[in-house]
Amino acid sequence: MPRTRALRNRFVDAPGSVGERLRTARWERFRQLFPGIEGMTVVDLGGTADMWLRAPVRAKHVHLINLEPHPEGLPDWIxxxxxxxxxxDVAAALGSYDLVFSNSTIEHVGGHSQRRRFVAAVDKLAPLHWIQTPYRYFPVEPHFVAPGFQFLPLAARAKLVRHWPLTHSRPGSPQEGMDAVINIELLTRAEMRYLFPDSVLISERVLGVTKSLTAVRAERAPGAAAASRD
Structure with missing residues (x-):
């Protein structure tokens, strides 16, 4: 397991990995679109403190909303x-912010109706947003770093994830295998355009192939940034 985890890190997490280089480029694009980020309040739907502490940008304040536990001892700006x-009722109680940020979360919320509720919360919480999600038709499924994984039948995915070496946390039982895959629904360009009709949809590409999509409503027109758009 340590060897396979090290292999996954080479692709996804480690300094200099493909994933790290893409994240760096993504943050630079974000900074170009939101040049006033240092003075903005941000609500991050599905984010973590670690991501913001490692980010090359810093908002005035970030409020994290996540189903997972958060660490103790957060800095006063988080x-x-x-x-x-x-x-x-949760969205109604959160108040308002300058920007909604969400990275690789909308594909996890559980079905079309839940995604519509997620979008309704985005629209309510702030006038600006950055909502990123992996693209369904990229050849490698990003959560499991597995080629074509998203196109397999559900039962096959639940079985394969228990044996695939690049899985982040390998499930130990059939039930855990199904739990790991059943609520991941990668979105297409058509779905993102449907969910965010008034946003600009930016494509992040690897070797000319779209890897992720980001719905943006920004301070600065996305066409002025060093980003591809469709």
Whole structure:
């Protein structure tokens, strides 16, 4: 397992990895689109404190909303709570912010109806947003670093994930295998355009192939940034 984890890190997490280079480029694009980020309040749907602490940009304040526990001892510019933002009462109680940020979360919320609730929360919480998600038709499924994984039948995915060496946390039982894959629904360009009709859709590409999509409503026109758009 340590060897396969090291192999995954080479692709995804380690300094100098493909994943790290893409994240760096993504942050630079974000900075270009939101040049006033240092003075902005941000609500991050599905984010973690670690991501913001490692980021090359810093907002005035970031409020994290996640179902997973948050660490203790956060700096004063980061606050956090455990909540499901697709619940209307949760979104209503959050107040308002300058920017909604979400990275690789909308594909996890659980079905089309939940995604519509997620979008409703985005629209309510702030006038600006950055909503990124992996692209369904990129050849490698990003959560499991597995070629073509997203196109397999559900039962095959649940079985394969228990044996695939590049899985982040390998499930130990059939039930855990199904839990790992059943609520990951990668989105297409058509779905993102449907969900965010008034946003600009930016494509992040690897070797000319779209890897992820980001719905943006920004301070600066996305066409002025060093980013491809469709």
């Amino acid at each position: 606050s956090a709570e455990n909540a499901d933002v697709t619940a209307p």
